[in-house]
Amino acid sequence: MSGDDVIYKVDDLIAEDIDQYLETHQHKTMLRFITCGSVDDGKSTLIGRLLYDSKMIFEDQLAALESDSKKVGTQMGGIDFALLVDGLAAEREQGITIDVAYRFFNTEKRKFIVADCPGHEQYTRNMITGASTADLAVILIDARKGVLVQTRRHSYLCHLIGIRNIVLAVNKMDLVDYGQATYERIVADYAGFARSIGIEGFTAMPISGYQGDNITALSENTPWYSGPTLMEHLETVEVNSARDAEKAFRLPVQWVNRPNLDFRGFAGLVSTGSVKPGDEVRVLPSGKTSTVTRIVTLDGDIEEAVAGQSVTLCFADEIDCSRGNVIAVSDNPPQVADQFETTLVWMNDEPLHVGRAYWLKLGTQTVSATVQHPKYAINVNTLEHTAVKTLELNAIGVAELTTDKPIVFEPYAENRTLGGFILIDKITNATVAAGMLHFSLRRSQNVHWQALDISREARADLKNQKPAVLWFTGLSGSGKSTIANLVEKKLARMNRHTFLLDGDNVRHGLNKDLGFTEADRIENIRRVGEVAKLMTDAGLIVISAFISPFRAEREMVRTLIPEGEFFEVFIDTPLAVAEERDVKGLYRKAREGTLKNFTGIDSPYEAPVSPEIRIDTTRTTPEEAAQLIVDTLLGDA
Template identity: 55%
Template sequence: MVGTTSPPASETEAGLHSLPQNDLLRFITCGSVDDGKSTLIGRLLYDGGLLLEDQLASLKADSRRFGTSHYGELDLALLVDGLAAEREQGITIDVAYRSFATKHRRFIVADTPGHEQYTRNMVTAASTADAAVLLVDARKGLLTQTRRHGFIATLLGIRHVVLAVNKMDLVEWDRHVFEHIASEAQGLARRLSLEPITCIPLSALLGDNVTNVSDRMEWYQGTTLLEHLETVKASSNTRLGSFRLPVQWVNRPDQNFRGFSGTLVSGSVRTGDRVVVLPSGQTTRLEKIVTMDCHLNEAAAGDAITVVLADDLDVSRGDVIAPPDDLPEVSDQLSAHIVWLGEQPLLPGRPYLLRLGTATVGAQVTELKHRVNISTLEPVAAKSLSLNEVGVSNLATDQPLVFEPYDKNRAMGSFILIDRMSNATVGCGMIDFALRRASNIHRQRMTIDKAARAAALGQKPCVLWFTGLSGAGKSTIADLVEQDLHRRGYRTMSLDGDNVRHGLNKDLGFTDPDRVENVRRVAEVARLMVEAGLIVLVSLISPFRSERQMARSLMEQDEFLEIFVDAPLEICEARDPKGLYKKARSGLIPNLTGIGSPYESPDSPELVLASGEGEAQQLAACVVQMLTSRGIIS
């Protein structure tokens, strides 16, 4: 068994403190399942003499209980596989971080999981790394997940990639096996626009070419992995960039103090410097820099500070303070790469929350330009992104966003997408550039507004949004309600799901992306009709909560009334007025809601109509009664 005993703790700590604090390399180990990432990190720590006595004792005990090593008593992977599930299954699930140091450099390494379902964890680790060690099992070569991790690593700005061809002991140290894999990897590097990558044959289990030169691969004349990592130049130096302070908190402990707190993500700033607050563009001077302990004359990237401005400006969370001679960009139209992490697919037109730094805004993908074929890295036409897929898209935000391209500033160019309904993180993105479109278009103020039109009609405009399964009775009830309103002299307009597909939405099918776009268009038309002062009756299956919430968000408070026409599937199928369920059961309609596509019932609609129990006339009367009780009609 190859290894060294660990030095006393005092020696290890002294060595760490003697190193330059800025000579730090953050790197990840990545690759496919069971390529030996955890074992490699364990080997680096063990052979480097960086384990304390209690850690060695714990490792020996864990190796007897969980170990999978066939060559010795220690299973070095257990040093970083900390979860019980990881040890039981012999895989990595979570990201494990370890710090260590040699005589030449300090390191922080992140061991990332290889399973495709845990790609989000690999993305998290890669977002702060300077280099990547991409492991390959010498018996298997480059796999799809290897290529995915390599692509994501470069997408996240990692320019230094080392290919570690592991488990050379299992191919009898064959030089030709290594050279074949290395040649294939250089081809991948060219497609990723990387410099020629360094390829190192090794055995993490036995220690060959990890920290010690192997005498079993004399044909290899390169450096060991550790020697190479000691020479890699850290790619990110946030201190060299321009001053950027995203405001996290308006600090107002009393009426005598008003500061703006946050962490500098790049650059440095001094008291007295002129600064600009974005997106408003207000200019002022930085009067004070305050921390919990003292006042500072200067602050640099990574410092958590509170700044006091010379002028009383309107500054909020999400704003960015920057120097006037080098401003970040401001736009509500962006082009970005997106790595999709959600179980449900990304659908263009669906509303999400976008969080960039301290700012959170509403956003939607307006166009999915293409997804990336991970095997070939070529663009492929797509209407949606599924779990772990990567695509290029255009996004629109409901407020201007302060940003910089990701390749210029990671902190100012990276974002996450959040599902509005579940609050789960479903995607992460890297901004490429702003879309220079519609910059000369502004809202025109009109003399006659919605209030004037509604007053002329003598009514309160609103949207009655009837949702439910096909055959539930939405259109029938909406028609009866409109007849009643018409008799009373109210001005209405009906937007029926079938009718709009003969014109406005004639080009849409019934896939999930098309359903989202169908609802979006109808919601926009309904909003315009509310502006005209009308009572709008929308009869639309609208199966997804997200899109109904999007429609609600277009209207003012109390203008959107969701009416759930609730009928069990068996009753709708028994009615089947259009023969749709019969066709769906025979396979002629693959995406019929309730059969081949899900329906998400409303959580808190304004009205629930049990259409499986009551007559249509009675249910319509309930709607009219609700309108009366809310003061929409008299």
């Protein structure tokens, strides 16, 4: 054999080894887990130790870690493993975790993504973020301190979010001389609490993240402990994907794949169950059925798709299916509803606005949703149910929720993908809450749309006009009612069919039960918006004159009205000018403190950003303003 042949043979062997390694690595299971607990329980140190012991630290990283450890000083002069995870400057300065830090590592048996969650109560919302996709939670307890308030809080949240694999890691055993009695007392205390919140079982182990006891090998310092090491348990515990594969087939559609006229498929991630060509499936919420003909992937067609795989399904029939729909096994589909009982974890500095419309994102579905007054909030320290009017930052509460159209769902306890959702502020686009659907309300199943023979278009044709909403907004005293009245008179002389909804008039009847708190103002506009929608369905031109101080509610009404039929009319009057007019004496009372929640004084007014019509009342007379509005309306009609 020549020298070249030897080289080629060696290259073939190396390539074969690489292929075998890649094949083995590709089919490893993935475990997502979090570490949580109270402040300074050693979460970041434990993750740093896991990275170190699994040989996932490069030489330059190790050198930097040793250097940084000398700068900050450690309890025993060694490596401060927490510095591997605490990446923010503020975290290193304070020695705490603020944001969720994600790290990837792998062993011969499994791949891991670990989230280091903050222990401070004010960062609870960050902890929820890390827990939302986890299969397992490592709850750390400082052996010197025992079970603390934040230990209970994080345990409750982990159970609430659906994590059923709990590891109770009693850490810093080296600082209590590895005392067995101390360990057993802490485990017994935690077991009592765990039972009270519904945690059916957990795996307890004594560890020292700093010294490495019982992390990857059983420690001689705890001869009385015979359970698994932390790494051994992480490598062998059953992951959610294994359980998900046994459930009924569900695939939320993310994208309709139509590269050419000869191919049409529906792409998404299989959330539960499995599917094969020939299986009969149902598309929800429409309920249409078909048969799977192909399962397409980047690497070609496959004979079966299981939970956790991203695939494209092709159907035998040309049925309607789009993003946000859910493809499910035909004889066991999920539910469809528009009213639910939910648990909400509020994650925003601004409290919940009852009745305000938020975007609800569940899987690939996005709809508008409103939250009713919470039934109660949950005190995670005592598990008491307390009466509340709203939810503040980090609060957990149970409330009913309504969506503007039916969504496909399953209870969160059965399916995280179709049961877990987030709420998004429509104006700021900030995520304000994470939620879990419990069940649909019976009334959502009993109330159905009644088909009507006379259409919206037919009613408008009878009146020979295009329906519209002229939504006047501005400060009290800006001149909304005066200008709105002139607009209606001009339209009436032109034989247009109109109706004027005035803020004061509506509060004498439809909204007489509402006050002027922020929640009541939101409900006031919601009701008026629904009335305006019904009136446009009747073919009318609706003129609405309300302060309507919040952009979110004005945008909510806009979404109720067909595109091109909503005109936001901003009656722009400076506060000082409005106060000078003050024909009702309201500003004077507000300044004196006898009239609370008055817009412009002690309640905010959010001016329109891009109104269809803006009237500057310091430069335009009411007559001129009314003519401008009529010309704009009829010019677009």
